[in-house]
Amino acid sequence: xxxxxxxxxxxxxxxxxxxxxxxxxxxxxxxxxxxxxxxxxxxxxxxxxxxxxxxxxxxxxxxxxxxxxxxxxxxxxxxxxxxxxxxxxxxxxxxxxxxxxxxxxxxxxxxxxxxxxxxxxxxxxxxxxxxxxxxxxxxxxxxxxxxxxxxxxxxxxxxxxxxxxxxxxxxxxxxxxxxxxxxxxxxxxxxxxx
Amino acid sequence: xxxxxxxxxxxxxxxxxxxxxxxxxxxxxxxxxxxxxxxxxxxxxxxxxxxxxxxxxxxxxxxxxxxxxxxxxxxxxxxxxxxxxxxxxxxxxxxxxxxxxxxxxxxxxxxxxxxxxxxxxxxxxxxxxxxxxxxxxxxxxxxxxxxxxxxxxxxxxxxxxxxxxxxxxxxxxxxxxxxxxxxxxxxxxxxxxxxxxxxxxxxxxxxxxxxxxxxxxxxxxxxxxxxxxxxxxxxxxxxxxxxxxxxxxxxxxxxxxxxxxxxxxxxxxxxxxxxxxxxxxxxxxxxxxxxxxxxxxxxxxxxxxxxxxxxxxxxxxxxxxxxxxxxxxxxxxxxxxxxxxxxxxxxxxxxxxxxxxxxxxxxxxxxxxxxxxxxxxxxxxxxxxxxxxxxxxxxxxxxxxxxxxxxxxxxxxxxxxxxxxxxxxxxxxxxxxxxxxxxxxxxxxxxxxxxxxxxxxxxxxxxxxxxxxxxxxxxxxxxxxxxxxxxxxxxxxxxxxxxxxxxxxxxxxxxxxxxxxxxxxxxxxxxxxxxxxxxxxxxxxxxxxxxxxxxxxxxxxxxxxxxxxxxxxxxxxxxxxxxxxxxxxxxxxxxxxxxxxxxxxxxxxxxxxxxxxxxxxxxxxxxxxxxxxxxxxxxxxxxxxxxxxxxxxxxxxxxxxxxxxxxxxxxxxx
Numbered sequence: 097x098x099x100x101x102x103x104x105x106x107x108x109x110x111x112x113x114x115x116x117x118x119x120x121x122x123x124x125x126x127x128x129x130x131x132x133x134x135x136x137x138x139x140x141x142x143x144x145x146x147x148x149x150x151x152x153x154x155x156x157x158x159x160x161x162x163x164x165x166x167x168x169x170x171x172x173x174x175x176x177x178x179x180x181x182x183x184x185x186x187x188x189x190x191x192x193x194x195x196x197x198x199x200x201x202x203x204x205x206x207x208x209x210x211x212x213x214x215x216x217x218x219x220x221x222x223x224x225x226x227x228x229x230x231x232x233x234x235x236x237x238x239x240x241x242x243x244x245x246x247x248x249x250x251x252x253x254x255x256x257x258x259x260x261x262x263x264x265x266x267x268x269x270x271x272x273x274x275x276x277x278x279x280x281x282x283x284x285x286x287x288x289x290x
Numbered sequence: 291x292x293x294x295x296x297x298x299x300x301x302x303x304x305x306x307x308x309x310x311x312x313x314x315x316x317x318x319x320x321x322x323x324x325x326x327x328x329x330x331x332x333x334x335x336x337x338x339x340x341x342x343x344x345x346x347x348x349x350x351x352x353x354x355x356x357x358x359x360x361x362x363x364x365x366x367x368x369x370x371x372x373x374x375x376x377x378x379x380x381x382x383x384x385x386x387x388x389x390x391x392x393x394x395x396x397x398x399x400x401x402x403x404x405x406x407x408x409x410x411x412x413x414x415x416x417x418x419x420x421x422x423x424x425x426x427x428x429x430x431x432x433x434x435x436x437x438x439x440x441x442x443x444x445x446x447x448x449x450x451x452x453x454x455x456x457x458x459x460x461x462x463x464x465x466x467x468x469x470x471x472x473x474x475x476x477x478x479x480x481x482x483x484x485x486x487x488x489x490x491x492x493x494x495x496x497x498x499x500x501x502x503x504x505x506x507x508x509x510x511x512x513x514x515x516x517x518x519x520x521x522x523x524x525x526x527x528x529x530x531x532x533x534x535x536x537x538x539x540x541x542x543x544x545x546x547x548x549x550x551x552x553x554x555x556x557x558x559x560x561x562x563x564x565x566x567x568x569x570x571x572x573x574x575x576x577x578x579x580x581x582x583x584x585x586x587x588x589x590x591x592x593x594x595x596x597x598x599x600x601x602x603x604x605x606x607x608x609x610x611x612x613x614x615x616x617x618x619x620x621x622x623x624x625x626x627x628x629x630x631x632x633x634x635x636x637x638x639x640x641x642x643x644x645x646x647x648x649x650x651x652x653x654x655x656x657x658x659x660x661x662x663x664x665x666x667x668x669x670x671x672x673x674x675x676x677x678x679x680x681x682x683x684x685x686x687x688x689x690x691x692x693x694x695x696x697x698x699x700x701x702x703x704x705x706x707x708x709x710x711x712x713x714x715x716x717x718x719x720x721x722x723x724x725x726x727x728x729x730x731x732x733x734x735x736x737x738x739x740x741x742x743x744x745x746x747x748x749x750x751x752x753x754x755x756x757x758x759x760x761x762x763x764x765x766x767x768x769x770x771x772x773x774x775x776x777x778x779x780x781x782x783x784x785x786x787x788x789x790x791x792x793x794x795x796x797x798x799x800x801x802x803x804x805x806x807x808x809x810x811x812x813x814x815x816x817x818x819x820x821x822x823x824x825x826x827x828x829x830x831x832x833x834x835x836x837x838x839x840x841x842x843x844x845x846x847x848x849x850x851x852x853x854x855x856x857x858x859x860x861x862x863x864x865x866x867x868x869x870x871x872x873x874x875x876x877x878x879x880x881x882x883x884x885x886x887x888x889x890x891x892x893x894x895x896x897x898x899x900x901x902x903x904x905x906x907x908x909x910x911x912x913x914x915x916x917x918x919x920x921x922x923x924x925x926x927x928x929x930x931x932x933x934x935x936x937x938x939x940x941x942x943x944x945x946x947x948x949x950x951x952x953x954x955x956x957x958x959x960x
Contacts, residue, residue, distance in 0.1 A: 149512055149517070149725075152515060152727055156725050156815075157814075157815045158726065158815065161717040161719070172754055172814065175754050179752040179753070180755055183751055183752060183755075285779075285781060288779070
């Protein structure tokens with residue numbers, strides 16, 4: 097599985113760096129390697145957490161608080177890289193986006209979207225905006241629930257697509273997921289206001 | 291046997307080698323410090339226990355008093371006695387509009403930073419300086435207790451403090467002459483104390499309701515690792531608010547009262563609230579002296595104090611009156627005294643008054659569980675932290691909300707300092723097996739064109755962390771980037787907290803979208819932010835340690851530090867003088883009262899000597915030499931000793947005979 101990826105990491109394409117949810121990579125560190133894992137979408141979350149905790153015990157800046165300044169700076173940046181790697185791998189979407197970028201496929205700012213989906217999401221956004229304006233929290237909660245179901249559905253498709261290395265399909269799903277996430281963020285904001 | 295003899299010496303040597311570091315809980319209401327002696331953390335005791343009330347009194351003569359003696363001044367000098375200053379730290383005028391009316395002292399300053407006018411209007415201080423006074427007091431106590439200078443401190447902050455509030459707290463530590471080793475989130479510190487004490491493993495919620503801040507954190511504890519899964523809360527919500535809610539419920543016309551009376555009303559509300567923490571009581575009387583110059587009206591010879599709208603028909607405040615009519619003959623209405631307001635408060639009423647506050651807590655709990663992607667049934671326990679969780683009203687709410695009995699076997703007011711002491715020990719190279727993985731409480735981002743926020747770092751990201759993002763020019767021939775750093779969850783910059791603004795100039799003129807700037811956010815283990823910007827076509831860089839939009843710049847802190855060194859001796863003398871004067875006043879008042887009440891026990895010689903000593907003491911108090919005041923206090927003590935001895939004998943005799951002091955006094959013929 098690992099061999100099909102370029103081990104030098106993804107290209108530092110400015111457009112890629114601009115992407116939401118794509119965490120930074122200090123000095124081209126491979127987040128999977130930092131946690132002793134091979135790069136793959138399927139991750140054993142319990143094992144990931146164990147690996148993160150074990151490495152944190154060694155790498156955390158608190159362990160080196162009395163070390164010379166230069167060493168502390170190095171420790172801080174290693175600790176940052178480790179934390180960021182954990183965040184990236186832990187969450188399915190950043191993990192998928194990273195693996196996609198690593199395979200040389202990037203998601204730009206103006207990607208084409210399935211027109212049917214675009215129409216639908218525009219309508220749903222309108223409905224949400226109206227519910228928000230009318231302070232209809234029940235409706236907002238219902239819209240949120242429906243969208244969460246779609247998110248789960250979209251995520252469930254990813255393991256199969258990664259197994260088949262269908263990068264095009266993965267990319268399409270991830271673009272859809274961005275719209276879904278933005279919508280869910282808006283639902284959260286609306287419910288917070290209430 | 292030999293082992294036992296050798297042991298104390300050995301531990302002394304160990305003690306001597308160990309760096310003297312402490313954990314400090316700088317609280318809204320009370321502050322305290324703790325340290326790790328051998329293995330377990332212990333709180334550091336001082337006069338009257340480990341807690342130092344977070345109250346600072348600025349006397350007109352320049353003296354500064356901290357803690358209990360300052361608290362004693364709050365009623366008579368509310369403008370110069372600052373409490374709950376933690377609510378002001380790192381904040382601007384805009385943030386404080388809501389609480390301003392309820393504060394007894396005068397806030398000045400602009401939107402950038404709040405200042406308080408004190409010392410009879412002669413001095414203006416910042417919340418950072420006030421907090422530094424509290425920290426100095428804690429430092430002095432710790433140095434006295436540990437027998438030497440403090441080499442470092444971990445200071446706790448509410449998990450939900452934003453970057454400006456954290457920076458300001460760190461500045462206060464520096465100003466107090468402390469080496470701030472780390473800022474640590476309060477609920478995380480509490481979890482450390484619990485985790486070590488009980489050897490707990492699992493996922494816990496920490497419900498931390500202090501005097502002025504509320505945090506709720508979800509932590510996972512595994513083999514010495516404390517990972518914060520999510521944190522939430524409200525850095526302007528606490529027990530203080532409940533005091534205010536009580537006052538507003540009992541006195542609808544509170545805005546008509548003067549500041550001194552409002553201060554007294556809030557203090558009385560706190561007393562009632564605390565008294566109701568005692569489960570044996572289910573009703574406590576709220577009682578307040580009201581100034582005589584408020585409009586009042588008579589009824590059947592009894593004067594009811596008016597607390598209604600000024601000049602309008604008064605709202606009676608006597609709880610014996612219903613709808614303005616006495617429930618019984620007016621002559622029975624003993625609770626209606628001129629100038630006094632009385633009202634019984636039941637625990638059920640207290641719970642009702644607290645509802646708005648508790649609902650906000652519940653909402654934050656819901657959000658933090660969602661962020662942690664957990665159901666409350668998946669938690670292994672709920673830990674109570676903060677003085678306000680002593681209240682049964684709060685405990686009941688937490689128990690109901692989480693559907694389980696919360697843990698409170700460690701003192702909720704000490705647990706944060708204990709955890710901070712452990713972390714200080716770890717940072718000083720101690721052997722504790724503790725690794726803390728804390729998070730950013732609020733998202734950090736940049737204001738984009740049109741005022742929307744682009745988040746670079748999302749809330750609940752483990753720290754230290756960083757993020758880099760590239761932004762492009764918006765207009766043709768744009769030659770600079772105006773970078774506005776904000777913190778918060780709202781979509782627009784004006785609804786978020788403004789942390790800093792800076793400008794990156796020298797971008798070569800290009801078509802819109804061609805100029806590119808790379809912005810990097812770095813967050814260290816204290817949760818403090820550093821921002822760097824790099825123009826990519828020329829490689830021009832700008833970097834700032836976020837100079838807070840609120841609070842103090844580094845230069846201001848430096849200047850204050852220089853000033854404080856220059857005036858350190860003066861300050862110390864002034865502080866001592868202020869303390870001695872308070873003590874002298876207390877003793878004078880007590881002596882006069884005793885002379886008046888027990889005149890029969892007083893022979894002429896003792897009376898003359900005592901009165902002379904009192905005059906001497908008063909003369910010393912008018913001067914500026916605190917040592918002279920201290921001497922005269924001792925002299926008065928000596929002069930009145932025979933009298934005190936007689937009083938003591940009589941009290942003992944009365945005790946032995948099982949009669950009250952009043953009876954004894956009558957028998958003596960007073």
